[in-house]
Amino acid sequence: MSAWSDLSLPHNLRERLVAEARAAPDIEICGFLARGDDGLIRHIITNRSERLADRFDMDPAEQIAAFRCMRERRARLIAIYHSHPIGEAVPSRHDIRGHSYPQAAALIIAPRALSGPGLRAWRLDDAGAKELELTWHTGAWHDARDAD
Numbered sequence: 001m002s003a004w005s006d007l008s009l010p011h012n013l014r015e016r017l018v019a020e021a022r023a024a025p026d027i028e029i030c031g032f033l034a035r036g037d038d039g040l041i042r043h044i045i046t047n048r049s050e051r052l053a054d055r056f057d058m059d060p061a062e063q064i065a066a067f068r069c070m071r072e073r074r075a076r077l078i079a080i081y082h083s084h085p086i087g088e089a090v091p092s093r094h095d096i097r098g099h100s101y102p103q104a105a106a107l108i109i110a111p112r113a114l115s116g117p118g119l120r121a122w123r124l125d126d127a128g129a130k131e132l133e134l135t136w137h138t139g140a141w142h143d144a145r146d147a148d
Helices: 011-023 060-072 093-098
Strands: 006-010 030-036 039-045 076-083 105-109 119-125 128-137 141-143
Touching (some): 011 076, 011 105, 011 128, 030 060, 039 060, 060 076, 105 128
Parallel strands (some): 006 128, 076 105
Antiparallel strands (some): 030 039, 030 076, 105 119, 119 128
């Protein structure tokens, strides 16, 4: 699977991300998805932005801990996820400019999207945004916090 041709994730992860975004209607939730020897791992990262409803700024210490965990588990970052509490699952200019890991897809959750899917994947780089095909399967995943 090429990181830029598609992204395939478990159905129950989709359900969890959408439920968590709905449960936080005034905050952009955020985190990392990594794939390694022990499967798909989700790293929840605290949003420390001063504008929680329309920006995310990941806690630096939690990011470092997540990358340390990925390295220990021989996992690689495949996606950075965040929610848009209001609006569509389309990257903003801020999202495009702030995407620091171009090798990872941007997964945007929009629990109140008026048009199209409420969860979409994007390639973000200096050229802008390109939507990726997002498919769902019955595989497993786990939270990094549960695996420690």
